[in-house]
Amino acid sequence: MDLSINPILLVASLMVASTPILLAAIGELVVEKAGVLNLGVEGMMIVGAICGFAIAVETGSPAVGFVAAALGGAVLSMLFGFLTQYLLSNQVATGLALTLFGLGLSSLMGQSYVGVKPPSTPKLDIPILSDLPVVGPMIFSHDLMVYISLAIIVAVWAFLKYTRGGLILRAVGESHDAAHALGYNVIFVRLGAIAFGGACAGLGGAYLSLVRVPQWTEGMTAGAGWIALAIVVFASWRAGRVLLGAYLFGGITVLQLNLQAAGVAIPVELLSMSPYLITILVLVIISSDRNRAALNAPASLGRAFHASH
């Protein structure tokens, strides 16, 4: 039995393993900040995964694939947006419908792509940084999407904290009636947030199918979308903590895979269910403090908005 897990490789693969969930979670954070609960993350992720995969295979360019994935996720999310914002359907039920429909649609779209190898996404070779000892291979030699995902986190954080747009978005999420009375278009803001969430989930899905795995299999997201939803709760709706939560989760995933490979005397099934169990455990710890949990959630989360005049 060999327990020597290389810490450099561990951190490097942790960043790759975390990126899909990181992208999906930051998108959902913006959606929830606008007061909308979209439970369709899993569906948008898997549709993004197949859109990105198919387009990348057809064009031979992963970059075009990622753009297509973002578009696919956003288009699908607009279905949710139309139903919840204009037809005022129940957000929980509509989100579930989005997931069920997305799973079916993706396996329909992906039939001819099973077993196909996607074009490989190049790893960056940043002149000086990548050559640094230890830190270089650990942090500075990933593909571009890893850094884009980090940039999105920073951008969302800055947008919500420092810009007028972010303030409006938060106002809509906290009290849609007050925001409406001030003259902001609640539905328009929410649709924008939902589309952004869909695009991010699509990117996350494509990262799974193009980089992390890289292959297309039915139902390949395997609950990643639901874990992303849990991470938003874990993060108490703060962008910085989404990063922490996603990397923590990625770390656990990579660690259990390493332990499986190392043949530790823990049953494989227990290891493979550990990410889900730990997510539940984290949810329990975060939610158990009732006052704090209630304080952080956007006040209008999940409530339908219908302007009477």
Add this chain to the structure above:
Amino acid sequence: MIRLEKRPTPSQTWSYLTPLVAVIATMIAGGMLFAFLGKDPIAVIRTIFWDPIFGEFAFYYRGQLLVKAGPLILIAIGLSLGFKAGIWNIGAEGQYIMGAIFGAAVGLAFYPMEARWLIFPLMIIAGALGGCLWAMIPGILKTRFNTNEILVSLLLVYVAEAILASMSLGMLRNPEGAGFPGSRNLRQYESAANNELIAGWGMHWGVVAAFIAVIFAYILLSRHIMGFNIRLTGESPRAARFAGVNPTRLVLFCLGISGALAGLAGMFEVAGPAGQISIDFNVGYGFTAIIVAFLGRLHPIGILLAGLLMALTYIGGEAAQASLGLPGAAIQAFQGMLLFFLLAFDVLTNFRIRLSREVAP
């Protein structure tokens, strides 16, 4: 300009009509999807909805109808109670798996003893218990730690799947199975088998249980104080609190019942149509049942009809797969589409559509 105007009370007429309208809309949109896949839409729709009941081979398919509808109805009845009260158990698939494992484990523990009067009832109890316990996890976490039951119940599906894999490779593996994964076949074990009660009808004990559950749910919702509390909590949680409804009890009751019914469905499936515990034992009934519950308007009789319709799409889908080469995933997308249309048309139940000129408010 189109404007929505809230109705003072939800329209009774539309609440009955929307499922029908949604089914028709799904047939049209689904037909377009099938045409896009290069199939003749009319032929596909006929193969799915008409042939299994009235076609040449209907004698075979009619039996299958009850086999598929049984678990869907059983699970959906349980889910509908929670959904009515705003308690979202979406992990029925996991409870279904755990019920099957518990039920099969009890049956296999007695192998090869012959005592049907003892073993089969014990398996039923174990199945219900397995599902109930699995649903109690999100229930207790919600009432004790305020954890979101949607996420926990769903995440537990993946845990249950891992346990299922472990069971069919390990503890419950058939010792005479030449090392292949999967348990002994319960259908060949007289005391544990859940076989057809009337040959060719597809009627097994699980279907009987589904019918009983429909009646039970109907009485509960219309005649019992618990059913009243469920409905009250769904319509107005605040009013329910003032009326003295204990939210903790309500959450545990709804999750417990839905878990137990899902567990029963799993147990009847493993002892009957499926026959054995295997890695790919679950086929998504727990998720399709969510669509069934909504399509049936969360009403027991509605769910009965919706379950039969959804079973028809499964059977017709398989028939279309065999005879027309329709991809299996198309049916899954079709079912998802149905839920979308249902939710979309539901706007007509609660709102009036007004075509209005711009008027001053």
